[in-house]
Amino acid sequence: MRARRYLLLFFLIIFYIPVFAQRDSVGLQDLVGKYGKVAESYPIEKVYLHFDKPYYAVGDTVWFKAYLTYTLNMPSPYSKIIYVDVLNSSDGLVQSLTLPVKDGTSSGMIPLTKELFAQDNYHIKAYTKWMANFDADYFFNKTISVGNAIKPVNTLVDLKREIKNQIPEITANIAFTDQTGAPFGDKKISWVVTSGDEELAKGKGNIEKNGQLNVAFSNTKNADLTKAQLKITYEGADRQEQTKNISLSTIAGAVDVQFFPEGGNLLAGVATKIAIKAVQPNGLGIGFKASITDNSGTAVAVCESQHAGMGAFNLTPQPGKSYKAEVTLADGSHQSYDLPRPQMSGVNLNVNPVDTGRMLVVISADSSYIKKNQNKAFYIIGKAGQVICYAAQTTLTKASYSAYIPTSKFPTGVIQLTLLNSYGQPLSERLVFVKHNDQLSLSVAGDKPSYNNRSKVRLNVSAKNNALPTEGELSLTVIDEGKVKSNENAETTILSSLLLTSELKGHIEDPNYYFRPANKNAYSHLDALMLTQGYRRFTYREVIGNKLPQVFFLPEQGMDITGTLRNNTGMPIKGGSVTLQIPSKFYTTRTVTDAEGRFKFSNLVFTDSSQVVVSAKSNYNSKNLMVMVDPITYPNSGKSLSHADDVLNIDTMMTAYLQNSKKFINSSTTLQEVVIKAKAKPKLTDHTQFSALSGLSSIDARVISGEQLKGCNDVLTCLQTMAPGVTYDPQTQSFYVTRDYNQGKRVPMSIFAQGSPVDVNYLRGIRGDDIESVEVFLRDDLGLVNRTYQTNGVLSIYTKKAPQGTKISVQELQDLLPQPSVAKLSPKGYNVAKSFYSPKYLPGNKSFGADLRSTIYWNPRVQTDKATGKTFVEFYTADSPGNYKVVVEGTDNNGRLGRAVYRFKVQ
Template identity: 45%
Template sequence: MKRYLYLLLLFVLTHLSAQAQHDSIPLNSIIEKAVKTNNDHPVEKVYLHLDKPYYAVGDTIWFKAYLTMDFHVPSEISKVLNVELINSRDSVVEELRLPVANGTAFGNIVLSGLNYRQGNYRLRAYTQWMFNFNTSYMFDKIITVGSALNKDVNTNISYSGNVNDKNSKLSARILYRGTDGAILPNKRVEWRIEKNGDIVLKGRGNTDAKGYLYVAINTTKREDISGGLLITSIEAENKKTANSTFILKNAFNGADVQFFPEGGMLLADVPSQLAFKAIQGNGLGLDVKGTVVDGQGKEVLSFASQHLGMGKFLFTPQGNTAYTAKVEFPDGSKATYNLPRVAADGINLAVNNANPHTLILQIGASPSFYQKNKNKAFYIVAKNGGFVTFAAQSILNEQTTTAAIPKSKFKSGVLEVTLLSSAGEPLSERLVFINHDDALNIAVTPDKPSYLARGKVSLNVAAKMADKPAEGSFSVAVVDETKVPFAEDAATTILSNILLTSDVSGYVEQPNYYFIKPDVKKVDDLDVLMLTQGFREFGFTEILSGKIPAVKLGAEQGIALSGILRKFNGIPVFKGAVRIIIPDKNFSAETTTNADGEFSFKNLVFSDSSKVTISARNNVDSKNMKITMNTGFYPVVGRSENFADEIINIDSVLSPSIKNSEKQYQFNQILKEVVIKSAPIKKVTHQDYSALTGLSSIADHEVSGEQLKGCNNFVMCLTTALIGITYRDNNFYITRDYNAGNKNPVQFYLKGMPVDVSFLNSVNPNEVEGIEIFNSDGFSSINKMNNTNGVISINMKEVPKGTKVTASQLKELFPDQNVVTFTPKGYAKTRQFYLPKYDVSKAQLASDLRTTIYWNPAVITDKLGNATLNFYNSDGRGTYKAVIEGIDKDGNIGRTVIRYTVK
């Protein structure tokens, strides 16, 4: 793997002591360990440029991925990218596997009415390599999808109350309107709160004369409310019953304020900057004001937030004094918070980043610390983009030491500055954002000052880095901004993602605010953000102690399929012949197993729809052999840090887009189910299979087939759908037993037959009747026979009686175990963005209501940095917005937004 080693600036702040310190580590040794860690754990980042900030059911999500390493150069580590769309229940609805070439990939996701409903989704992109890190550098963004399909009512909800306060009254206020915008007064509404399929609370009421329903949530189980769903049913137009679902996640949480001392601690008698961040329960910033008082209740100072609930103030804390902050919130409520404890002994690092060309570092020690450590050496090390780009040694011969460092020593992005003792112990740390305003200069020039509807547009692109032409790869999206309005401050861009949010932990609100025409205030606001956020990379404690986690997952260079060949008695087959056949690719290959019976086929190329056959028939005694395929890597779907971007009132916030989609997709309505009353159909359960009769008649948990709707990869859906089950290392375990140390996996049964996890990859989720989970095996002795713990029965829908079964179908039901035929996850097929050409046809075409006017993920500038784009407008009139983003071969990134008028 090609790596880059950057020259370090070795800088002495003061005269060095001639006395050696026996407990010290040479600065060069610290640097060498940091360099080795970076070389062994190179960081990949991935960013997705999307055509729009939000969508409607029926739309297509168009995206281009930029996969980078080091200082943003195209990655040489991974050649496979995974992209997932995850619903509000943390189930993967869509999964794409894409080939990466020159650090880029592109694809699309069709939001069909069969699989998608209105709601907030997560778009996640990652490489397998990224999961070697404590915190992933994967792309994770909230995507809101509105819908006008088969809709009978529009809603708007607001919450009040604090779920953490037992004396607080929880309530919801819901406004109901018809699809024509008229309010729905005096309508009967039934409501219920569900969590994990159980009804926690239910009630009924009527909308008032203004169309509002008030829901008072009176329950002692407040912990069951958070993370639940509020579901209402109202009689809408034409006496139809319209259901609405509202997520209660963080709906009732109160506000909170956190305080962050610069450098990590408050020191007695040392001037200190104290940053703070006030957030609401939904994760968004909340502007506050307040005062700091000492232990005697005397007011020391007042403060107020400066941006999105964040702010800072300077004060000199006294020793043996406890400080509190009295905070007032916008609604007039008040709260008191204890400030961080004042340390009597210590040393701290402060950084002044206000000067555009110079960083001012200041080391401040408390009087007692200074006396004990006078004339001792300390190190300052700065990491930028994962690399140590600055290292300095300082002698503590004054209580306060100041030094200026040219910012030209660093690249644009997050800089981590750490103060270490001579023994290598981290003492203080500060994050700083370096912005040289050195992004690619991408000029986009329209050929006309304004255009007509359906008129031809030509955009000339000229990319430069400084004064030199830039050869690079770019993506361009043009949208009708009248139909898709969006605040630029809140945009996720290639600059905000690669330079900022990918390198800090926690949610960053309105990340693009800091990159749109930066001024003195924005620089200061960004500095406050740095004071309140954590760093993603490995810290020096891990680096110097050698406790960096070992690399467990390799970088994917292509699709790999692997498995184990065993005899029926369980003994691995050594040097067994295994053959792979992919008919639609006219591909076949053969390999042999190792001493453990393991085999692998690497760097395969096939699409999602390809059938693959793995065969061991070319072996002596092959009829007594069994192939077990390894399951793929399916990372756990955890909670997104960006949940604050979820839109609660989609109907109102996305109104222009939803109204346009209603016209655009009016002929794509999904037919609603017509219920025909007849004899009830018997539900298939585990009791239909003789091998499972020893289990309890009632399962501990159940998952209905309905819950698997929209599921494409069965195993991946099981990782989130199974209640009380933990997924680890390609196996499933009873959670409570796994946490107690029992590492025996559950035993799966499909149609009453025992199967392993790899076999589940071939299950069609649409054919599943339901899943029953048993925490014990009852009287069946299943766990004793298989050395397992717990049983999961997957019950398939009954095949209609009277259907003839052919010989080949019968053989599929009882396949030879030395042959496996399945459809593994291959590379996704990508569609071409449709571009109408209105100057070709003179016939009057149907209305063109597109919101994405142009999408091109493959814009390549030539040696002069130029490219030309041609397309046609839709019927929409107003302002169109064109966004171009990209990266050149040297890792320089850039973004440009222009607007033009269509009359």
């Protein structure tokens, strides 16, 4: 078994001298044993989502399959629920999915309805509750661009940033065109630049007749523009007010140039490889040339970027010398940077991946360090994920040691090599990527060399492990490449995600570049990435010091509903009978409370929006009993980690796709004669209708519409990202005005529902579908609410009312009233994924309309036979001729990952 092979600890003593007993020292086996216990108690889960295509249009459906793994990418047995959050470019939560996991996989869909989605860059985050205990950097993150095919006006944006008199000057040049490509102009506009709830600049202008608009402003406040947006308001082609939001993240600041000595230390007199990484404000690398000189002006090295703004050079720093780098960037700008000052004493670890079969490990130290640490024990530990695959012990007696380590000791993936002293303190660290040709071998072949339109295709799929048939759990998509053009280097794949990006902190540009055989220099560029990218799981300092991570969420084996049964005096009821019902499923189950009156219903299965009834009516004197259901807590997935993959000009990037999407919409739309009857638009509820809130100013109100909250089953979580200028603190369970909270003024906001004050628990028990709107007030100029309730700011929720004249039954009226011994709730249930529709063109069957599909076929559950390793799928081609691209990805029970790409032609 592959897993068993690597779970064994390999102890290879490179240079062995008996270790003398030292006070407070820790033995190598003790250190490895301690780490093993931590790894066993805190297993690391990872999620990967395979999508049917890289981008979409409003009205499409996003199809995906989720893979949940743990140690060495084996299917995780721990969590049985995956959460998928969709955030817009402003980090507002648009939708949240809850998916059941079976055998480490799940599947889902996201309908891109026009009510919830607009043209924008959306950020997909996937995680389990168990993963939320650790660093959110390791959640699955992916950016998906969504275009709008029926948008009457298209734009092409060019952003520039210049420094004038030490003040950043921002210029936006925007070209407006109509649907025919002709200039759209001669329009008045207004614009505003905001970052969070702060207004940075505003103005007015005109779109010229040639469709050109120029907006310029000075960032006099030197504000962080990473999350800033330029909002342009103009009269559209339909004479309706239109807005264009432009992210300013790409010109948020200057290029960041950093220097990374290999092993982490730059030692005087010791030859060291130093990596350079140049990153633009949007998180993408930029090319450079660098000349390194010492403090006397003597040139000592040169360096040129090789890939994604990364490069490296060798330097032996001399005692008493300092060094600087003169860097010229690809955009022509020039800057001088000081290198880290060399340490006069220390030890360092260097690794040279000689080839894919072995690596050369070198330990270097200066004479003073050797003298101080003569005959003391040092350890080298190599681990893959949480598995220690290699451990060695040595002592220092000379300036340099070197030895070869076979890469066969490690699995494919990121390896962390650490040099530690005898106290278990890390001294130097190096990341290395080991690349074996040991992944799951997948292949796809069609039953014909080419096909006609609307003809049947049979694809034969096979999976092998070391040339032997194996049972594979796969997902397969087929797209029309004429409609869906893609950058294969930038693709997120099961290999790039689970082997690379899930192990590293920060944004990885073009992750699939390192896994494509066509890129001949990919392995050397991958080593440059290892020198410059951050990696942190559990550090050895934490292990030795018993500083273990704090756990807030346990792995979920299913949906649980818990609570307490109390009498009307508040005392818990022991041995009380509690019943749970899910009426829509005709499901009933019972349990008995424990000594503290606690009850728990485990591993429940219900879909989103299902009503759940918890009752204690079967108990004696039930009228005096209260069922108190615990609020279901959900982790906050936080904000997007990076906007580096955001597309500035979606219209241009998706031209072919949006043109096809527009044809599809036109071909599927049938106009019928309708009779329009005038109907007064009902007035929405607002604060002016409630005396307690009437002193608030309408000018200060920021409104969240009910449409924005549609589909949200956890309003508390949704408001944390949707409410502008508001921060939620989970420790105090209160909302705060962000600007005051950041300045240390921790006075909570008040929450009102229909004009009456409520606490935060109210938000846990209401669904987004029941909300008409939410008003957010960051100010209360008259102070009537703030002084009365000793708060700062107001959240006011208004629920939907039944249409006038609607009759209500006696039972419905009773349901509205609180009932003793009964609790009704609509918790967030599982989101059910429908089956992908694939048309069948059988002989004699008539079909109407053009078949303009871009995703020709999607199947999230393709399983190869255990004995033969084979299976097949069948589907029909669409109308358009051209090249079809097939992508199949997946894993087996031993954690081997596989991916294959196959193309065929439709004539």
